[in-house]
Amino acid sequence: MRSFLVGAALAASGASAFVPSGNNGGAVAGRSTTAARAESAPGSGVLDSLLSIFNKEESSSPTRPSGVGGGGDKFLMARSLLLSLIDDEKCFTTVEGAQKFADSCAVDVVYEDCYEPQPIVGRAAVAEHLRARALARTGGESGGRDAGFRVDKISDGSSACGFAWTWTSSDLEGLRGTTFVELNSSNQIQYLREIPEPLYKPGDLIVELLKAATADATPKPPPEYVSKTPKKANEVAKYLFNDVQGADSEEAMRFFDENIVYRDFNYEEVLRGKADVKKFIDDFSFPGITFATQRFDDGVAATCFTWEVILEGAPEGSAIKGISFYEVDPATGLITYVRDVPESGIKPPPLGKLARQFRPGVGVFSPVPIGSREGGL
Numbered sequence: 001m002r003s004f005l006v007g008a009a010l011a012a013s014g015a016s017a018f019v020p021s022g023n024n025g026g027a028v029a030g031r032s033t034t035a036a037r038a039e040s041a042p043g044s045g046v047l048d049s050l051l052s053i054f055n056k057e058e059s060s061s062p063t064r065p066s067g068v069g070g071g072g073d074k075f076l077m078a079r080s081l082l083l084s085l086i087d088d089e090k091c092f093t094t095v096e097g098a099q100k101f102a103d104s105c106a107v108d109v110v111y112e113d114c115y116e117p118q119p120i121v122g123r124a125a126v127a128e129h130l131r132a133r134a135l136a137r138t139g140g141e142s143g144g145r146d147a148g149f150r151v152d153k154i155s156d157g158s159s160a161c162g163f164a165w166t167w168t169s170s171d172l173e174g175l176r177g178t179t180f181v182e183l184n185s186s187n188q189i190q191y192l193r194e195i196p197e198p199l200y201k202p203g204d205l206i207v208e209l210l211k212a213a214t215a216d217a218t219p220k221p222p223p224e225y226v227s228k229t230p231k232k233a234n235e236v237a238k239y240l241f242n243d244v245q246g247a248d249s250e251e252a253m254r255f256f257d258e259n260i261v262y263r264d265f266n267y268e269e270v271l272r273g274k275a276d277v278k279k280f281i282d283d284f285s286f287p288g289i290t291f292a293t294q295r296f297d298d299g300v301a302a303t304c305f306t307w308e309v310i311l312e313g314a315p316e317g318s319a320i321k322g323i324s325f326y327e328v329d330p331a332t333g334l335i336t337y338v339r340d341v342p343e344s345g346i347k348p349p350p351l352g353k354l355a356r357q358f359r360p361g362v363g364v365f366s367p368v369p370i371g372s373r374e375g376g377l
Contacts, residue, residue, distance in 0.1 A: 046084050047104040047187065050077065077187050078161040078297070079154055086163075092149040093138065095131050102127030106188040114195040114321060114343035115352060137167075137360050146170045147361050152376030153325060153337070155233070155304045157297035159183055162304020164325050164339050166376045167363045173370045174362025175355075176265070178323045178341050180304050182295060191295070193306050195323050195341045197265040199351040199364060206266065207283060210311075217288025217312040222247040231333035233303035234296050237326050241293050241307070249281045257334040263377055265341045270377055288312040302327040309342075320345065337375070 081104060085091040091101035102123050111120040111129065120129045139145035148168035155161045160182040167175040177196035184190040202209075225243040230236050236255055244251050253274060262271035262280075271277055288311060296305040303326050308319040320342050327337035344352070355364050 045103050046089060046100055047081065050081055050084060050187075076156055076158045076161070078157045078159060078181060078183050081183070081187070081189075082161060082163060082181055083151070083154065086149060086151055090149075091130065093134055093147045095134055098130035098134055099127055101130055101189075104189055106184050106186070106190045109189055110191050112191075112193040112321070114193065115348050117347040136356070137169075137363075139360075145361050150376075152176075153302065153327065153339075155297050155299035155302040155325070157234075157299040157303070160295065160297035160304075161299060162297055162323065162325055164376050166373075167361070168370055169361030169367070171370050172362055172367035173373065174359070174364040174367040176376050178304065178325050178339055180295065180297070180306050180323050182297075193295075193321065193323060195321070195343050196352065196363070197341055198344060198349070199355060201266050201268050203267050210284070210289070211286065213311050213314070214286065214288025217286075219287040225251075227251065229333075231328075232300045233326055233328045233333075234299050234305070236328060236333065236335065237303050237305055237324070238293070238296060241291065241305075245291060246285075249278065249285065252281060253278050255333075255335055257329055257332070257336045260335060260338070261377070262338045263340070265339075301330055339376075 085097070085101050085104060089097040089100040091097035105123045105126055107123050108121070109123055109126055111126050113120060113129065116129075120126055134147070135141065137145070137147035146169050150166045150168050150173070152164045152166055154163035160180070162178060162180040164178050165176065166173050175196055177194065179192060179194040181189055182191040223243075223246055225247055228239055228243070230239050240252055240255060256274050256277055258274055260272070260274060260277055262277055264271065271280060290310045290312070292308050292310070294306045294308060297303055304323065305326075306321065306323050308321050310319045322340065322342040324341075325337075325339040326335055328334060329336050352363075358365065359367065
């Protein structure tokens with residue numbers, strides 16, 4: 001939750017410091033085998049191949065198990081499509097893969113790359129955007145520079161899903177971020193939001209910025225809610241943010257595992273344990289902030305969702321967008337991992353732009369040895 005607060009405060013104050021920042025280093029754990037099976041399935045493209053598998057499995061397994069822990073053998077369309085495009089087609093690091101990704105999109109797809117000033121709209125525009133990025137990272141038409149894209153975590157969504165990622169190059173890893181992807185009724189990609197980490201991380205300075213930005217806000221009574229105990233990841237997130245938010249921090253803490261790992265990309269260090277998370281929630285509880293969730297995936301063991309934040313009194317149109325990724329313990333339904341990332345108030349962010357020019361393969365000024373940040377931390 002810290003991330004959306006940071007982004008909102010810095011945008012409202014006009015500050016410019018808040019900037020975002022081959023499957024190298026190990027593949028995401030538990031990858032579905034359907035992505036690999038799609039390579040040999042009949043069809044003219046990745047989506048056609050996956051749809052062939054999907055149709056066969058739907059007829060033999062019409063419902064997904066209701067318990068926490070994922071979909072078992074159930075075909076997860078969104079997750080499988082994204083893993084196939086990323087791992088097999090190299091959609092984020094090759095020109096050919098960029099086209100494969102575009103071919104899997106709806107004609108009117110909307111791609112909110114929050115590094116860019118405006119959304120990218122339409123299949124052709126998405127293809128060109130991904131092609132240009134791949135060429136920039138790999139050294140142009142002649143190539144020669146190693147550029148990888150690692151999926152660190154991915155939700156088990158079927159109609160939509162999200163994934164946490166890291167840019168890699170040779171034995172180094174750099175820029176991290178999160179992407180949310182939603183399919184239409186034809187299982188084409190219809191919407192994406194992608195946000196890279198900020199390279200400047202202001203830490204607790206944001207508390208003072210927020211208090212200053214909301215000093216004249218009028219306190220409101222806490223919302224009423226009916227206590228529930230959801231187990232599925234997407235339902236836990238909806239309950240916490242749509243029902244409980246702003247009402248009772250103790251009720252929220254009931255859903256966090258004792259060993260929760262909370263990665264907020266406006267802080268250098270992660271939060272570890274319920275005590276740190278509880279303190280954060282209490283420290284940032286003051287009037288004037290409206291947090292509005294927008295889109296959720298249907299993940300069971302992990303979920304990704306988008307949101308925006310509006311500060312009371314801020315100019316119209318100044319809402320800050322963000323993405324959150326939540327992972328739960330399959331046995332308990334308690335949250336074990338969180339990744340939050342907000343967009344920059346300035347696009348493209350100055351430091352992020354310079355880093356991509358200076359070290360295009362990794363997208364940061366100071367990369368670290370590959371594999372040194374477990375799970376992309």
